[in-house]
Amino acid sequence: MQGIGDWATRRAQLSGDKVAFVSGERSWTYREFDDRTNKLANQLRDRFGVRRGDRIAAVVPTSVECLEILFATAKLGAIFTPINVRLTAPEIGYVLADLGAELLFVHGAFAQAGDAVKEPGVRVREVVALGAEYDELLAAADPTPMTTMAGRHDVAVIMYTSGTTGRPKGAMITHENLRANAAAVTSAFGLRSCDVTVTALPMFHIGGLGLYTLPFIYVGGRNVIMPSFDPVAVLDAVVAEQATQLLLVPTMWQAIMDVPDLEHYDLSSLDCALTSGAPAPVSVLDFLARSGVPFREGFGMTECAPSVALLDSEHVREKAGSIGRPLFGIETRLVDDLDRDVPAGTVGELLVRADNVFAGYWMRPEETSHALRGGWFHTGDMGRADDEGFITLVDRKKDMLISGGENVYSREVEVVIAEMPGVHDVAVVAASHEKWGETPVAFVVSNKGAMLTEDDVIAFTRQRLARFKVPTRVEFIETLPTTATGKVQKNALRDRLLTETN
CATH class of the missing domain: 3.40.50.12780 (ANL, N-terminal domain)
Incomplete structure (x- = not known):
């Protein structure tokens, strides 16, 4: 074929x-x-x-x-x-x-x-x-x-x-x-061809296509497709269709847990519950353990169509926080700035090589060459591996946050806010959020004499960006903290948020 x-x-x-x-x-x-x-x-x-x-x-x-x-x-x-x-x-x-x-x-x-x-x-x-x-x-x-x-x-x-x-x-x-x-x-x-899944993730994300939709067509399974996520509808479909596999992002699992009379839903048909997009909260692990459903966490990227690693059910608690080990047929490395392998326990950039790694970025030859240099996809994710090969990421792609399973890059939000009249400078970082996991927070430096408000900035971005990218909070500061070379110190801004929270 x-x-x-x-x-x-x-x-x-x-x-x-x-x-x-x-x-x-x-x-x-x-x-x-x-x-x-x-x-x-x-x-x-x-x-x-x-x-x-x-x-x-x-x-x-x-x-x-x-x-x-x-x-x-x-x-x-x-x-x-x-x-x-x-x-x-x-x-x-x-x-x-x-x-x-x-x-x-x-x-x-x-x-x-x-x-x-x-x-x-x-x-x-x-x-x-x-x-x-x-x-x-x-x-x-x-x-x-x-x-x-x-x-x-x-x-x-x-x-x-x-x-x-x-x-x-x-x-x-x-x-x-x-x-x-x-x-x-x-x-x-x-x-197997006898497997049944319920697809609630959107197909405009690679996770909605690559896990499990296309693999189920590949093996001849049955796919129950939901046009949008509704926790009760998903539970009803699992029971009615006797689903054997179910993938949801953590926020969806949490919504499932909030369904009234949840204990009346028989989930025993599930051979596997899977989450991806962000680490699963302990509450989700506890819920699935009580339900007797084997639970796994997957890690992937759009550029890998999307599979990279899996934390299996046997290690999901013992290795909590890890993304697991590479799937069969997928090679990974952790390297230093010169692309030299780092020893176990040492932080390095995650590289991936496999037949599922993408061909490059559309109409962007320079970015493609940089990302795929040496025949390996350079993910930009920093992590360390233990002696058993389990990888733990210590930082995600530069400036990225995950809000409700959606990837949000702070630079994209910054570009929009910078276009707003009265804005001199801006930096966006992630803040923890009880429901969405993370949401964007904007630190804005106003021009002299500009009378901007938080509502002004939020309204401006809401007209130009999808709702999940809009800052949930805006702080006005005199200057952004920078290094000697002028690079914004986002760690300092994150620390400021933590200090204010505590």
């Missing part, structure tokens, strides 16, 4: 009458899924002129339709980009322009996507609305099966991730990256 488009065809041959997806009251067999992706692929080619290498974007909820667009695009050898539905029109517009997207699928619930096509540099030729228009498109389509036109090392997906430059950059994930990730996940979790 050359590309992931072949997965749909092969699954239709091997598991045609088996239910592949359930969403609400509707279900799709693997044969129906392949038939619909063939129809959509033919329409994309014949009606919209989509060819190999073209970029197709989507602002749609987690849905079977999202997967149909992905697999139809893959059959054509085109490139799919799911865009975060929580982004504002200018943010979506930037992605569309940077990507050079020619076709955009949208869902009516996200009106900002329509405004985004009017942003500077956007060249989208056609916009297709999910719902009646999408259904009519398929109804009028040629059902002829399509042979996948993609090669293994062609780019299948470009997933945008925020960068330290303050602008998102597209991680180019190939068909082989997705296959290698699916194989690694299948091996790590022992996935």
Whole structure:
């Protein structure tokens, strides 16, 4: 099989009458899924002129339709980009322009996507609305099966991730990256065709696709797809469908724990509960232990499609705080500034080499060369390994925080606030938050005579950034602490927050 488009065809041959997806009251067999992706692929080619290498974007909820667009695009050898539905029109517009997207699928619930096509540099030729228009498109389509036109090392997906430059950059994930990730996940979790999962993570994040959605198609399992996260709906689906695998980020697990009458839900069908995106609180570990559900913590990155390491259920308490050990087929190193391996117990930068490591950043050759120098992906994460190979991260990527499972890079927030009239300088750091894990806090230096308030800054950023990126607090200070070379000392700002909290 050359590309992931072949997965749909092969699954239709091997598991045609088996239910592949359930969403609400509707279900799709693997044969129906392949038939619909063939129809959509033919329409994309014949009606919209989509060819190999073209970029197709989507602002749609987690849905079977999202997967149909992905697999139809893959059959054509085109490139799919799911865009975060929580982004504002200018943010979506930037992605569309940077990507050079020619076709955009949208869902009516996200009106900002329509405004985004009017942003500077956007060249989208056609916009297709999910719902009646999408259904009519398929109804009028040629059902002829399509042979996948993609090669293994062609780019299948470009997933945008925020960068330290303050602008998102597209991680180019190939068909082989997705296959290698699916194989690694299948091996790590022992996935079988009889397994059932509930997908509540958004598919515009690599975690929503790479864990477990694509691996389940790879092995022929059943996937219950939720358009948005609702803890009661997830619990109902686990019980009704007898789910065997469940992935949620820590904030979702905490929401599950807050459901009234939780003890009445029988979770015994679960062979594995998995969290990723941030370390799980002890309260979540205790809850799952009481439920008798084996619990694991995964660590991954967009650039690794996303799997890197796993903390297995046998060590989840003993090695609490660790990201675990690399999955089978994935190599890691911890190195110093000269890329020399550091001994156990010594802090170094985490490097990854594997078939699931991305091909580079879209239209950013210099950043690609830097990130993949020496044949290893330099993650920017600093960590140490113990004598058994368990890795503990001591600091995340520069200036990154995780809020409710969403990655937020402070530089992106700083760039927006710096554009506000009256702002002289700004630095953004993470603050602990009981519900979201972390949220951004902005330290602002005002121009002389400027009468800015916290509400002013928050309102300004809210118009330009997704809600999870908006600072929950703004502090005004006379000057930012800097080193002798003028670099902002963010550790000093974090220490200030800790002092104020205590």
